[in-house]
Amino acid sequence: MIDPVLEELAARLDELGVRGKWRRRVLAEARDHLEELDAEDEADAAGRFGDVGEVARLVAAGLATSRTRSAAFFVFGALALTGLVYTASLALVGPAGGWTDVTSGHAGAFGPLLAIALVVLPQVAFVSGCLALLRSVRIRRMPVAEAELSLVRRRCTVALASGAATLLALGLMAANEAGALAAWWVVGTIAACVLLVIPLAFASVGVVRAGAPAALPGGGEGDVFDDLAPVFSNATVRRLDLPAHPWRFAALTAASVGLAGCAAGWYAEGDPGSGLVRGGFEAIALLACFALFGRVLGLRRSE
Amino acid sequence: MRATTTNHVDLLVLSILRSGPAHGYAIVDALRERSEGAFDLAEGTVYPALYRLERQGLVSSAWEEVARRRRVYRLTKKGTTALASERDRWQRYVRAMQAVVA
Numbered sequence: 001m002i003d004p005v006l007e008e009l010a011a012r013l014d015e016l017g018v019r020g021k022w023r024r025r026v027l028a029e030a031r032d033h034l035e036e037l038d039a040e041d042e043a044d045a046a047g048r049f050g051d052v053g054e055v056a057r058l059v060a061a062g063l064a065t066s067r068t069r070s071a072a073f074f075v076f077g078a079l080a081l082t083g084l085v086y087t088a089s090l091a092l093v094g095p096a097g098g099w100t101d102v103t104s105g106h107a108g109a110f111g112p113l114l115a116i117a118l119v120v121l122p123q124v125a126f127v128s129g130c131l132a133l134l135r136s137v138r139i140r141r142m143p144v145a146e147a148e149l150s151l152v153r154r155r156c157t158v159a160l161a162s163g164a165a166t167l168l169a170l171g172l173m174a175a176n177e178a179g180a181l182a183a184w185w186v187v188g189t190i191a192a193c194v195l196l197v198i199p200l201a202f203a204s205v206g207v208v209r210a211g212a213p214a215a216l217p218g219g220g221e222g223d224v225f226d227d228l229a230p231v232f233s234n235a236t237v238r239r240l241d242l243p244a245h246p247w248r249f250a251a252l253t254a255a256s257v258g259l260a261g262c263a264a265g266w267y268a269e270g271d272p273g274s275g276l277v278r279g280g281f282e283a284i285a286l287l288a289c290f291a292l293f294g295r296v297l298g299l300r301r302s303e
Numbered sequence: 304m305r306a307t308t309t310n311h312v313d314l315l316v317l318s319i320l321r322s323g324p325a326h327g328y329a330i331v332d333a334l335r336e337r338s339e340g341a342f343d344l345a346e347g348t349v350y351p352a353l354y355r356l357e358r359q360g361l362v363s364s365a366w367e368e369v370a371r372r373r374r375v376y377r378l379t380k381k382g383t384t385a386l387a388s389e390r391d392r393w394q395r396y397v398r399a400m401q402a403v404v405a
Contacts, residue, residue: 029327029350029374036328037346050345058351066358143355 002034005046012056017212018063026059060213061143067210068149072136074206075156078199079129082163085192086122089170089185096185106176114176117169120285121162124293128159131297134227145219149210151298156207158293164200167193223298225249246300250290258283312352313361314393315342317378317386320362324377327353361385 009030013023030049037045049055093099102111132155139148174181174189225232225243232242242249262279266272294300319325319333330353331346353376356362361382367375378386 025374026350030347032326032371032373033328033346033350035371048346050347052347054345055347055351058348059354062351062355062358 001045002031002038005034005049005052006031009052009056012053013059016056016060016214018056018060019212022059022063026055030055057214057216058143061216063213064146064149064210064215065139065142065144067206067213068144068152068215069136069139071203071206071210072132072152072156075159075203076129076133078196078203079125079159079163081199082167082196083122083126085189085196086166086170089174089189089192092185092188093181096182097180100177100180111176114169114173116285117165118173119281120289121166121169123285124289125159125162125166127289128155128162128293128297131224131227132156132159135222135298138227143216146215146217147219147221149215151221153207153211154296155298156203158297160200160204160207164197167196167200221298223301227298246294247290250287250294250299254283254286254290257286310389312344312348313356314386314389316349316352316356317361317382317389320376320378320382321386324375326373326375330376356382359385 006027010023010027013019013026018026030052034045034049037048102115132152135148135152135155139152171190171193174186174193178186223243223246231237240248240252242252258279260279261282262275264275265278266275269275290299315334316330319330319337322333325333327349328346331344331349334342334344334349353362353364357364357376359381360379362376363379364374364376366372
C-alpha cells in the first residue's frame with residue numbers, strides 16, 4: 001500500500017522539478033506518515049494522505065518561491081561587490097596616472113564603445129538588480145505564481161548579464177591602459193574582475209536552480225508600478241496616470257536623469273557644454289534601455 | 304481565496320505547535336481531535352505548510368529518533384510572536400463577525 005503511493009509521489013516530484021535533498025525529505029516524511037496510518041490499521045491510508053499530485057505541486061511551488069527569492073538576494077549581493085570594485089577602480093584612475101583619451105592604446109575605434117559600455121552597463125545592472133530585490137521583498141510570504149517568479153528571474157538574468165559585461169568592459173579597459181596607467185592599477189583591476197566572476201557564477205547557478213521547481217501556474221507578473229506602489233499612489237503622481245502611459249514615465253525619468261547628469265557634468269568639467277553632452281547622453285541611454293528592456297524587466301506590461 | 308486558506312492552515316499548525324514539538328502525523332491528529340473532526344484535511348498537505356513555515360523561520364525541524372526516526376517540528380521565537388499577532392487578528396475578526404451576524 002505504501003510503496004505505490006511513494007512511487008507516485010516520487011514521480012510527481014520529479015515531474016515538477018523537486019530533486020535532491022527536498023525530494024528525499026518529502027519522501028521520508030511521507031513514508032513516516034503512511035507507516036503511522038498503516039500501524040493504526042487505517043484502511044484508506046492513501047485516501048487519508050490525500051492527492052500526492054497536490055502535495056508535490058504545493059512543495060514545488062513553495063520551493064520555487066523561496067529559491068527565486070534567495071536567488072534575487074544573492075544576485076544583488078554579487079552585484080554590490082561588482083559595483084564596489086567598479087567604483088574603486090574608477091576612483092583610483094587619478095592616482096594611477098589619470099584618464100587618457102578613449103581612443104588611446106590598442107582600443108582605437110573600439111575605445112568610445114568601451115567607454116559607453118562602462119557608463120551604461122553598470123546602470124542597467126544596478127536598476128535590474130534593485131528591481132529584482134524589490135519584487136523579492138514584496139513576495140516574501142506566500143507561494144507565488146509562475147508569472148511573477150519568472151519576472152524576478154528575468155530581472156536577475158539581465159542584472160547578472162550586465163554585471164558580467166561590466167566586468168569584461170572594465171577588464172578590457174584595464175588591459176588597454178597597460179603602460180599608460182600604473183601597473184598596480186592595471187593588475188589590481190584585472191585580478192578583481194577575474195575574481196568577481198566567481199560570485200556572479202554562483203548567483204547565476206542560483207537563478208537557474210530557482211527556475212527548476214514548477215511554481216503555481218498562471219498569475220500576473222505586474223510591473224514597476226506595482227513594485228513602487230507607495231510612490232505611484234501619491235495624489236500628484238497619480239494624476240500623471242503613469243501606469244497607463246509607461247513612455248510618459250520613461251520620458252520623465254529620462255528628463256530627471258538627464259538634468260542630474262547635466263549638473264554633474266557641469267560641476268565635474270566646469271563647463272556647461274560638457275554637462276549638456278553628459279546629461280543628453282544619459283537621457284538618450286535611459287530611453288534606449290527602456291525600449292530594449294522595458295518588457296523584460298517589467299517596466300511596462302506585456303499585455 | 305488561496306491566500307486566506309493558506310493563512311488559516313498556517314495559523315492552525317502554529318497553534319498546534321504551541322503545545323509542544325510534534326511531527327507531521329501528530330499535528331494532523333491533534334488538529335482533527337481539537338476541532339472535533341471539523342478540520343479533517345488531506346493529511347499530506349500539512350507538509351507543504353510546514354515547509355513554508357520553516358522557510359519563514361516560524362518553525363524549526365530536525366530528525367529525531369524516538370521509537371522511530373521522525374522529523375519533529377517546533378515553534379521558534381519568531382513563530383511564537385507571529386502566532387500571538389495572528390491570534391489577536393483572528394479574534395478581532397471573529398468578534399466583528401459575531402457582532403454583525405449574531
